[in-house]
Amino acid sequence: MDTLPIILAVVLATTLAIGSISLLSGHKNVVNSAGQCPCSEAKFCERIKDTTRKEIFVFSLNAKQDNWKFYNWDKVTTVVMVGYFDIQLVCWAHKYGARAIIIGKVETSVLPNQTARSQWVQKQLDFVDKNYLDGINFDYERAILYNQTQLRNGYTDLVRETRQAFREKFPSSMISVDVAWSPAGIDSRYYDFVGLSEASDYFFVMAYDEQSQILGECIAYANSGLYRTMEGVNEYLEIGIPSDKLILGVPWYGYYYPCLTLTKADKCYLKKVPFRGVNCSDAAGRELNYYTIIQLLKNSTSGRIFEKSTMTPYFNYKNISSGIMHQIRYDDPQSLGYKYTFAIDEHLRGVGMWNTECVNYTSGKHDDVIAVKEMWGALPDYEK
Template sequence: MKQVLLFIVVVVITMSHTVVAAAAAAAACPCSDTSLCQPLTVGPRQEFLGFTTGPNYEQFDWSHLTTLGVYYNIDPQLLCVAHSHNVRLVNGVAFPIDQLGNTQAQEQWIQQQIQWVQENNFDGINFDIEDPIWPNMTLTSALLTAFIAQTTYEFKQVNPNYQVTADVSWSPNCIDGRCYDFFGLSQATDFLVVMDYDLRSQVFSDQCTASANSPLDLVTQGMINFTNIGVPANKLVMAVPWYGYTYQCLGDSLSIDTIVCPIALVPFLGVNCSDAAGKQFPYSQIVEMLANQSLVSTGELWSDELSSPFFNYMLESGQLNQVWYDNPESLSIKVSMAKKLGLRGVSVWVLDFLSTAQPTETQMMWDAMNS
């Protein structure tokens, strides 16, 4: 670890951090109040970071959000709304790991990101790098940490209030081959966004079954694993899903009341079972399914073991399906755990998975996170 940190320091000191002169002139301010086109000057705070992939921001509960991670071509008015509520806007970014160590490509990329943020009056960036870095790729892991540290350094040179964060797997135990230097990344960023969803990707078994997308026991253990390697709790933000998976149950003579749902083996990165055997559904569609009187289903059930809801439904063909997801109750339990562990805050992937046609259900989901 000391060698990695020393390497980071050397890179940060030696790499050029010349910033694009005053960047390119910022785009014309789209807000009637031009002060909203200035980057926010708030310091560290408890975080509710939401991610968005579409122009649905008018339905968000802006009173509790602190940061919005944007993964689509933005509507210029989004800036005005976000900044009027003191919410940071950060751009979702990635970098090819095969270019780590290419200092020229890295420096050019950093300057491009700074210029983009300045031109669009944003407040920083969010790294979403999920490539496998296997245990024998220690140099690549060190180069990734050094690169993100350099990016943070150069952003802070331009504006100390710029925010640089990184998304990480739900546990530091080489999940999906991501054997990153998580302690180093926590020091190289403002905080880490722990992706506590799609947790069915690390099941070593010859018999795959449908199960929770974000089970409380694994979410809690993952956070403890991060703190056990020295990552401060206030550098961790818990990201939970506003979606679930429906799985086809395999086998003969399955009834609507079947609890154990065998599913197809769909290997992922060397692991036999994965949620790729299922189909992802936004929470709004799951609510519609539960309300569909023509659908033969069990109605909502609850797993005490996994602190997660699920239900079965049967097609006319006789095909049994099982759906696992998160609802206000399961989310509230995880938020309570995050508070108990002293985490930096919470996050959601993605805010667009609710519907204005379901005002009661939508408000309950927001309230669960705001708790």
């Protein structure tokens, strides 16, 4: 996901007596010898068959077993491995009836070239086949301008060709596409959203980084405001995307903004940092995981403030070493709960988050233990 810095491991393809290490689209993969199920029980190598259930769709970022074993597997239906691949996580997910998938990393040069697309699809298919995976997720977030028809059509064709090839070999496999919080050309992404919807199983609507292009005052604002999120989802519905094809993705992280000026009305004016043709953006700040945010909150100058205009919390914080005032904009179980309720009321396919590693599973500190329990607990209780 482009929202956070991700270093994808690149490994030389080598065949070993006890297994193999193969390279595919930036994913590091370690598997047992061909044809041998690496799981403790053979049934955990079987792919998930249910293609109609509601989704709790989560992105796992370079996690180790000490983390992913503590996810709430009573809720998770799909886990996406980002920046890594762990065959034991595939086994673990299947043990709890959840899909395990990877991101299908694709370069722009592949999109308009039919031969390159076919080769790309075959590589993904081979990787998924060898590793008992349940599908792939497209996280292409590059700009495609409105007049770049060849690229736009090429992306739709790639998703369609991928799904066709996967369904032929694995009828229950699922192909998902990550899309911006609104279809209105966010960050110059003028994709063929209707075509992509028809070509895939569902969209993961990234209802965060909603300040990637700030068109009004250059001030800190909610990363995932409830009403803007609702507006974006409704725009997808209005262009004909079925509600059952939309998964509402929410952030388990926030932004730490240095204020040029912090007014008495709590307006935090930002340094202008351009992004894709707009002079002000959330790049003026930096992302913080939820577990870091709750520690900073203890030393805030304002305490937690719940902003009713966005239905999200924030607080002000003075950096002792620099003396600079900051404003931290984030989501917590309360604000996320409002978005989850909206997803349920609109009969969306489900919800999900970026990302599971924004809480601390292993510190043992009281605050972290509570945060893990409350953040996972706020997710809907869909029947699995």
